[in-house]
Amino acid sequence: MARPRKTTATTEPTTISIKDAVSQLSTTEQALRLALSHIRPDDFDTVKSIPSLDLEAVAKILNQPQLTEGATTTANSLENAPNAETSTQQESQTATEGATNDPIGQLAEQPQQKTLTQPAQAAQANQVSLVEMLARQATEEIEAIDGLSRVKNAVIINNLQARDAELAQQIQERHCDRKHEIMSSIRDVAALAQDKPEVNSDDISLTSEIDDLINQLGKSLTR
Structure with missing residues (x-):
């Protein structure tokens, strides 16, 4: 009978937290990052x-x-050898290494510092631009609200003036209609007036007429 084969379990890679890594390496979190x-x-x-x-x-x-420090110490120990040429070469080599290693360390640190400062500067620039955008939007909203209030006030004043003008027009029209009615009544009353006849003057004298009649009768009797 065949024996069952053993299955080998795959082990997941072990991880360590940044805090524990800093403690284990005896360094700072900034240097570790x-x-x-x-x-x-x-x-x-x-x-x-x-x-x-x-x-x-x-x-x-x-x-x-x-x-690097260990290599420098080894080079310094070799300087104590009796061979002058070897000492001179090692001195020049040590000076060269020291002059070469320092700029390399500086150049190695500069990108790291830039790598840390660039995200901070970008975040600060984004924060400043965000604040400016929010301030501009708030200013525009305040101006829009103020403009809306001003337009409302102008519309209210315009409507009041329009209502006053409409009321004045109605009063004027009623006054004109009333005047026309009164003038029509005056014309009707004036139409009732009659024409005045001419009065003839009385030129006949009653005494003279009687005397003339008596005279005429006396003349007729004497005939």
């Missing part, structure tokens, strides 16, 4: 835990200055 930026440039400033392989690589990067 600076070294980590060479390995994980995308999330070195936000990652909270790293695999053990990354921890070993970070340890090698952090130990580079110590290796």
Whole structure:
């Protein structure tokens, strides 16, 4: 009977938190993240835990200055050899290494500092632009609200003036109609007036007429 084959379980890579890594390497979190930026440039400033392989690589990067100091000490010990030429060569080599290693260290630190300062500057610039945008939007909203209030006030005043003008027009029209009615009544009353006849003057004298009649009768009797 065949024996069942043993299945080998795949072990997941062990990870370590940034805090424990700082304690284990006896360094600071800033220095650890600076070294980590060479390995994980995308999330070195936000990652909270790293695999053990990354921890070993970070340890090698952090130990580079110590290796340089060890090489310098070895070179200084060789300077004490009796051979003058070897001493001179080693002195020049040590000076060359010292002059070469310092700029390299500075150049190595400069990108790391820029890597840290650039996101901070970008975040600060984004924050400033966001504040400016919010301030501009608030100013525009205040101006719009003020404009709306001014337009409302102008419409109210215009409507009041229009109503006053309409009321004045109605009063004027009623007054004109009333005047026409009164004038019509006056014309009707004036039409009732009669024409005045002419009065003839009385030119006849009653006494003269009687005397003339008596005279005429007397003449007729004497005949």
